[in-house]
Amino acid sequence: DTGVSQDPRHKITKRGQNVTFRCDPISEHNRLYWYRQTLGQGPEFLTYFQNEAQLEKSRLLSDRFSAERPKGSFSTLEIQRTEQGDSAMYLCASSWAGQVHGYTFGSGTRLTVV
């Protein structure tokens, strides 16, 4: 297992377009998290899944954002009608429920909305 993989690494899109990102967690991990990181800030929690169930969503996750984890393995994060304020690094992380020593993060997808 090579860790948490995110695809694509970079995405440039025009305002108003839809984008979708993918995250492949470490295979035995049942929890998957999405965070957003803007320039000069720490990551901010967006949502998390335990297996295929989405158990918590931040108020940062407007109705233009949707995340899925259909089979409890990989996850997708879709942003509809992108805005310039959506430009950020989107980070995915995974862990085993009850694991206390932090998660494993992916390298992130950097989104630029022009």
Add this chain to the structure above:
Amino acid sequence: GEDVEQSLFLSVREGDSSVINCTYTDSSSTYLYWYKQEPGAGLQLLTYIFSNMDMKQDQRLTVLLNKKDKHLSLRIADTQTGDSAIYFCAESPPSNTGKLIFGQGTTLQVKP
């Protein structure tokens, strides 16, 4: 409220010790973490401390926790140029979600 604060920048000379400080607000947080982020990369877990401990040492890293003041620090001994990065502290509120609250990060610059 949930707020983790860090100083933004620290510059040291190679071979010196670095001390990065963090304050957190949720006194009931169970674990506190230090992550490292290099340019263009994700976050790498460096170390963590359980809230009932006051110190943890791991090779060149020493974490000190003052629960009374809600203050966490990370000391890097014999700092190297490869330690140049952004360092984030994070707290884990007492829920079953595993959600982390991160500070805004401290940029460590190591001069040769």
